[in-house]
Every structure is written in structure tokens, then in C-alpha cells.
Amino acid sequence: MKYALLLSALALPACESARDCLENVPPDLRADTVRYVLDKSLLARSYFTQDEVALGLGAGTPPERLAPEREALVVPRAIGLTECVRDRTRP
Numbered sequence: 046m047k048y049a050l051l052l053s054a055l056a057l058p059a060c061e062s063a064r065d066c067l068e069n070v071p072p073d074l075r076a077d078t079v080r081y082v083l084d085k086s087l088l089a090r091s092y093f094t095q096d097e098v099a100l101g102l103g104a105g106t107p108p109e110r111l112a113p114e115r116e117a118l119v120v121p122r123a124i125g126l127t128e129c130v131r132d133r134t135r136p
Contacts, residue, residue: 064097081111
């Protein structure tokens with residue numbers, strides 16, 4: 046069973062943007078997550094669509110202004126989003 050899961054993960058199609066990975070972030074955390082990723086330079090803006098950048102920069106809270114409990118929700122998702130994009134995008 047572990048091997049089947051690993052093989053299915055390796056078979057994930059490559060993507061050109063963060064869109065596929067961003068769908069794994071709960072909708073109520075997306076703006077703050079994108080803002081965090083962009084402000085901390087975890088990924089380049091070019092991985093995001095214009096709408097995603099506008100959402101993050103327009104509706105997302107700057108990382109230094111996140112409440113601690115909100116930050117505890119956003120940071121792991123930002124890291125997960127970053128790792129997902131780096132794993133799935135073409136070099």
C-alpha cells in the first residue's frame with residue numbers, strides 16, 4: 046500500500062503554475078497564504094496567475110500583521126504550497 050501511494054505521487058503531472066497546488070489550500074486561507082509566499086519570496090510571482098497575485102496582495106494580510114493563531118494556520122500551508130510547486134513544476 047505504501048508503495049502504491051508513493052508511485053501515484055511520483056506520477057503527478059508536472060504543472061506550469063501554482064494553480065493545482067493552490068487548490069489544496071482551504072479557500073479561507075488562500076489570500077493570506079499567497080501573500081505569505083510572495084512577501085517571504087518563497088516562490089516567484091511568475092508561478093501565480095494575475096488573479097492569484099491580486100488576491101494575495103489585495104486581500105491577504107502581510108505576514109508581520111498575522112495574528113499568531115492565523116499564522117499557525119498559514120505558515121504550514123505556505124510551506125506546503127511552495128514544496129508542491131517546486132516538486133511539480135518543470136525546471
